[in-house]
Amino acid sequence: MSEFLFSYGLFIAKVITGLIALVFAVAILSGGRKREQEAELKVNNLNAKYQNLKSQLSQSVMDKKDFKQQAKKLAKETKKAAKLRAPDKPRPKLFVLEFEGDIKASAVKSMREEITALLSVAESQDEVLLKLDNSGGIVHEHGLAASQLQRIKDANLRFTVSVDKVAASGGYMMACVADKIVAAPFAIVGSIGVLAQLPNFNRLMNKAGIDFEQHTAGEYKRTVTMFGKNSDKERDKLKLDLQETHSLFRNFVVTHRPKLDMDKVATGEHWYGVQAMDLNLVDELKTSDELLVNALEQYDIFEIKMEIKKALQEKLLGGLFAGISSFQNSVAGQQNDSKFH
Numbered sequence: 001m002s003e004f005l006f007s008y009g010l011f012i013a014k015v016i017t018g019l020i021a022l023v024f025a026v027a028i029l030s031g032g033r034k035r036e037q038e039a040e041l042k043v044n045n046l047n048a049k050y051q052n053l054k055s056q057l058s059q060s061v062m063d064k065k066d067f068k069q070q071a072k073k074l075a076k077e078t079k080k081a082a083k084l085r086a087p088d089k090p091r092p093k094l095f096v097l098e099f100e101g102d103i104k105a106s107a108v109k110s111m112r113e114e115i116t117a118l119l120s121v122a123e124s125q126d127e128v129l130l131k132l133d134n135s136g137g138i139v140h141e142h143g144l145a146a147s148q149l150q151r152i153k154d155a156n157l158r159f160t161v162s163v164d165k166v167a168a169s170g171g172y173m174m175a176c177v178a179d180k181i182v183a184a185p186f187a188i189v190g191s192i193g194v195l196a197q198l199p200n201f202n203r204l205m206n207k208a209g210i211d212f213e214q215h216t217a218g219e220y221k222r223t224v225t226m227f228g229k230n231s232d233k234e235r236d237k238l239k240l241d242l243q244e245t246h247s248l249f250r251n252f253v254v255t256h257r258p259k260l261d262m263d264k265v266a267t268g269e270h271w272y273g274v275q276a277m278d279l280n281l282v283d284e285l286k287t288s289d290e291l292l293v294n295a296l297e298q299y300d301i302f303e304i305k306m307e308i309k310k311a312l313q314e315k316l317l318g319g320l321f322a323g324i325s326s327f328q329n330s331v332a333g334q335q336n337d338s339k340f341h
Contacts, residue, residue: 039110039306041117046096046292046301092125094299096292101134101171105141110306112148118304119155127158127299130178131288136169136191139245145170146252149177162288163187168270172281173249176256181282182291189276192253193268194246196238202229257281 095118099107118128130149136142152159161167161178168191175181175189183189205212205227212227223234223241250266259280276282295301 039113039308041113042305042307044303044305046303047296050293050296091300092127092298093122094295094301095122095126095128096131096301096303097128098131098303098305099134099145099174101132101137101142101145103137103141105134105137105145105170108141108145108148110308111145113306114304115148115151117306119151119157122155122157124156127160128152129288129291130159130161130174132161132163132167132171132175133165134168134171134174135166135188136171136173139170139194139249142170142173146174146177149174153177153179160291162286162291163189163273163282164288169193173252176253180284182284182286182288183273183276183282184287185273185285187273187276188270189273189281190265190279191268191270192249192262192266194242194249195268196242198224198226200225200230201227 097111097114097118099111101107122128134142149159159178160180160182161175163175163181163183164187165184166188167175167181167183168188172190172192181189202212214222214225214228216222220237223237224230246266250262253266254260254262257280261279265279265281271279271281273282273285277285292301
């Protein structure tokens with residue numbers, strides 16, 4: 001076993017050395033300059049996707065003769081529907097966006113480009129669906145995300161937000177911009193509140209004999225701090241700031257959803273979809289999958305996603321780390337096998 005571990009360690013050392021050399025080589029070839037990541041707009045026709053899924057499953061479970069007859073019948077119906085449709089009245093389009101949130105609402109960088117793209121081609125009869133999964137985070141970052149979604153409303157396009165998992169705090173700030181919020185029964189919704197928390201190391205630093213100095217111009221340039229001794233006046237100012245932010249949050253939500261009882265829902269609590277429905281936080285209980293499947297008959301559905309192209313260094317590193325991980329899993333499996341035999 002010791003011989004195996006030595007060989008394994010030697011292998012890892014060689015891989016890491018090669019990896020470092022490769023990164024330096026790529027950096028030198030690229031001139032050592034940091035380039036902006038390129039983005040590419042990906043468009044996926046969901047009508048075709050769902051039809052392919054249905055066709056694949058039907059072909060597997062049906063008799064060949066029945067499947068051919070069904071396929072012919074479907075082709076005739078599709079052709080007939082196309083003829084009946086007035087040439088000057090095309091089917092409306094449903095543009096589908098997806099936002100997976102983090103504390104900094106980082107996905108807004110891609111979403112703003114996606115919105116710009118769809119607004120350049122969307123017509124008055126078209127609609128937008130945002131699949132939102134966001135538990136909130138920094139106020140101004142999520143405020144920007146909500147402002148980007150407002151562009152859809154300003155363009156007079158019907159706008160729906162679908163919440164399968166969570167739209168809380170800054171996530172709900174984004175959701176409430178929509179004309180309609182649809183949530184899964186157990187999706188987490190709400191949390192209309194503001195939070196600030198930080199540790200304080202002042203007593204620990206005093207014990208270690210470490211001094212801390214902070215110099216500001218302006219009485220409230222800095223209030224509470226992690227390293228200095230905080231006064232009641234500083235704490236009161238922070239609480240006042242939080243209350244003002246909470247007031248802005250409440251006003252934003254009630255502007256978009258005027259029927260809400262804000263005193264009841266703006267307590268910082270969150271609710272599941274069924275409860276949120278009773279409180280008027282959402283308008284319908286349904287998953288995004290149900291929404292899309294139900295829309296197939298009426299809309300041409302296009303999923304839009306801005307994908308960031310990985311730099312050469314990232315691709316190389318990703319491949320190498322994947323290889324190392326695969327090797328480690330293989331070794332672990334062999335070790336487990338030897339123990340059980």
